[in-house]
Amino acid sequence: MSLTIYGTPRSRAVRNLWMAHELAIPFVHEPVGFGDDGCRSPGFLAINPNGHIPAIADDGVVIWESLAINLYLARKHGGPLAPADLGEEGRMLAWTLWAATEFEPHAAQAMYHTAFYPPEERDPAKAAQALGAVGAPLAVLDDTLAKGGGHLIGGRFTVADLNVAGCVFYLRFTPQALAGRDHVRAWYAEAITRPAALAAFALRGEVPAPI
Numbered sequence: 001m002s003l004t005i006y007g008t009p010r011s012r013a014v015r016n017l018w019m020a021h022e023l024a025i026p027f028v029h030e031p032v033g034f035g036d037d038g039c040r041s042p043g044f045l046a047i048n049p050n051g052h053i054p055a056i057a058d059d060g061v062v063i064w065e066s067l068a069i070n071l072y073l074a075r076k077h078g079g080p081l082a083p084a085d086l087g088e089e090g091r092m093l094a095w096t097l098w099a100a101t102e103f104e105p106h107a108a109q110a111m112y113h114t115a116f117y118p119p120e121e122r123d124p125a126k127a128a129q130a131l132g133a134v135g136a137p138l139a140v141l142d143d144t145l146a147k148g149g150g151h152l153i154g155g156r157f158t159v160a161d162l163n164v165a166g167c168v169f170y171l172r173f174t175p176q177a178l179a180g181r182d183h184v185r186a187w188y189a190e191a192i193t194r195p196a197a198l199a200a201f202a203l204r205g206e207v208p209a210p211i
């Protein structure tokens, strides 16, 4: 068995490194970086023609999109993070697509315009708009966690929790976004301090903290 995870841990590849540590599976890490020498190099474009990291190659199966990679790894390796039945699988897909479409774009925009872009490129109006936009999905997340006993699906930590928490990570520079969202804050604190998360974020030289 041979799994290669491509992408610097300073990218969304950290989500896949986290997942691989959760599953305790062997892997090779190729920390492909940004730009023409990294994710836009001809060699990497042959793996992901979108020119984005992360990607994986798993016994000849190439997959890109960080959240899809985690769903694939969960299904392949099983265990508590994986769906126990078709109903759980459908809900894990739903939460993952929710993360990618309803939540991540706004959370990322808030991060970009608060901390990520150079100061001269940050637009406070865009940051405020993005923080407004995460309010409704965070209310849904908070309510689901309250009803689910602190997890999204099946009363346990699954790939759905990992995928969503990997996007909530973007709110670390804007903690006001989680004000009053006590279920989200408790759930995120538990997720981001799991041993597998700490191992993945250590590759960035970071100890992830609760928000």
Ligand SMILES: N[C@@H](CCC(=O)N[C@@H](CS)C(=O)NCC(=O)O)C(=O)O
Pocket (backbone or CB within 6 Å): 010, 011, 012, 013, 034, 035, 039, 051, 052, 053, 054, 064, 065, 066, 067
């Ligand atoms: N939806 C994709 C997004 C991939 C993506 O945009 N990755 C960023 C790094 S986190 C990247 O490759 N940026 C380099 C670039 O756009 O040149 C995923 O989740 O994998």
